[in-house]
Amino acid sequence: MTKEQTWSQRFESALHPAIALFNASIGFDIELIEYDLTGSQAHAKMLAHTGIISSEEGEQLVTGLEEIRQEYRQGTFQPGVDAEDVHFAVEKRLTEIVGDVGKKLHTARSRNDQVGTDTRLYLRDQIQQIKGELREFQGVLLDIAEKNVETLIPGYTHLQRAQPLSLAHHLLAYFQMAQRDWERLGDVSRRVNISPLGCGALAGTTFPIDRHYTAKLLDFDDIYANSLDGVSDRDFAIEFLCAASLIMVHLSRLAEEVILWSSEEFRFVTLKDSCATGSSIMPQKKNPDVPELVRGKTGRVFGHLQAMLVIMKGLPLAYNKDLQEDKEGLFDSVNTVKASLEAMTILLREGLEFRTQRLAEAVTEDFSNATDVADYLAARGVPFREAYNLVGKVVKTSIAAGKLLKDLELSEWQQLHPAFAEDIYEAISPRQVVAARNSHGGTGFVQVSKALIAARVQMDQ
Template structure:
């Protein structure tokens, strides 16, 4: 049998050992211990501030909690399953350190508002760390983009060659995705940063607490206005998991492109030894493990979002034990996103190299300049739809004869339409095609250079 718990005087016997193990969360919510200690110190200060306990007792509690923090950091405090959860573990150790005054810490507080506070403190901290990882990811994207403004790469729609692009423009698309991720996390953080401390189990407390005082101590922006909502809300965690899932979507999309680019069929990049592995039986192989793992780990974060939604969808107010299941998925998602951002940043910074000569060859060996032929005619007064149909026929004929558009003679062009002149060859050259797309947000070199300046200024000004 297990030892009696703090709440067990209501019961005549202890929990069955298997149920105690099933019920316990200490093996994973120990992750919250630093935040639990910080929140508890603020609570103790508030109890003293309002006169619920004496100033001396408040100091004893704060000091004892700090001792536990140091013991944990030094590996001397390692509670087991018998503690049930991190909150009981801390309270029990605190009582061992300061005596009966330790039993006063839980005055005017429930584990329900306590765990809600801990989780918010944890997630607020982790969101800032993830935003920092996103910034590093963006910086390396900009570094590579600045070196490749005039490097060309085929652009695709439906995974079919579409129009040539500046490689920098392509990479800046991922910069923009990451910028939305960074901004989205900032928005989520505002709703994370609301204090439930003082909501009690569900109905508040009879003690004259000062919730705004603890919120100020803990740097919360505000407090929950409704105690029921305060202890049962997990919207903030769901929002974070949504934001985390989108980060993983963006990383997975880039991963898929890197995997394709590294293949023999594309050969757009070379993987360096520091970020690739080999095969156990095929000595020629160099495998893109980093992007493959990122692509695979994306499903974990999606799964945690789905799990959280399912947990919440049928819960009546207020707190229910189901909410214990909110933490493992949340912790794993945080760790997964951070690890994937770090790995992808390293891969981009030192694990791959773009093959500019191969990229140049790629944009010259297809019909991705066909739209520019139609634009050429349209600029000379031919209705675009008519020009479009003419060029479609030219492409069909060229494919049948094994020619590219650049291979057609001027006479052949003029047989198609008399508006064609000798400047058609320059107009459909890949570099001209890219440079000409100078509309705002386009791939034209001038626009890309402006976008790079804007991006650099953006990450400097937004901290």
């Protein structure tokens, strides 16, 4: 059995049913239906505004499209594969509702500029939602940070103990990553919010349309200056996928730290039952499923970015059917980012607890105060590189003796260099090591308190 054509009488035979199924996008572009209806209403109003159709016909079209919206929301309008795509599905149903006037809706418009408009309306809306979720995520980071300005945590480079930090300072690093994500989405949104409606299939139209009128109705900031570019451009989607990928990078980095921190080897956090699962055969285990899933889902967003780049790299102007493949990856990336942000926000808010006593012990178990010994000498006139080498030697001998720097006798310090005095012990205490790093943007408690105030100001912008 073959499928009857939906587009023109140019073809003598109908499409093979397997090809019809392969060709159809209704299974996923139904996601755009509300945006398609909104764009179509604006187009109908413009047709009436310019006199291409009568005012009465314009009102009929707008009313009929709104009826379809309500049917869809109520679940009574559920087009199948025979509709091919959401645009044909809406037009067919509209004609059933308002009669032949429904066939006038597509005047001066192509599916090419139509789907471009729908996708931009969709993405503009989703970006605002993601920005809102980023603010929720940032808010939780700040809530935890404000309670832990003077909680210490080991800092790492190369995953080796480096220098102790304020836990608030550590969390504020992720706040700043999220802030860049929030700002980056705003920048992407500017290029999303340009209207291709009226570009037609590729060359514009012979009808006296008013593209600025529809752009204003749809709250677009501008219109595409070139019709070829308008229907074939997917830069905005690629930019969004880049921004989405970076959001996932940042979430994945935090996820990896939570996974490490919750391990028996670190024991920096305890996972609560609401955000962890157990093993099917090992009853003692509590698995960090949320951060592991976020870490895993990051790859799918990267994959969608790569797929979009590959789709676009060889396309001649203007529209090509390849561009049908832009939607599933875009939709999935939006959903993945939103779900991951929500999950990580819940995890931070109510799914884990920092083990402050363990953290306090951890910062006393290593040589992460060695740089402060070198700084101590440099402040007393010893060239830093000379001080650095001296401290390297004392670390080496201390390790051999099974001691930490805090365990050395004053006489041992003074054998190393006569500049050492009793105050060396205070200088290398973890709390003083952190407090002393009072340079702008540093981990010192004064600087962290200032950074928290500044972060709250950023949240209000």
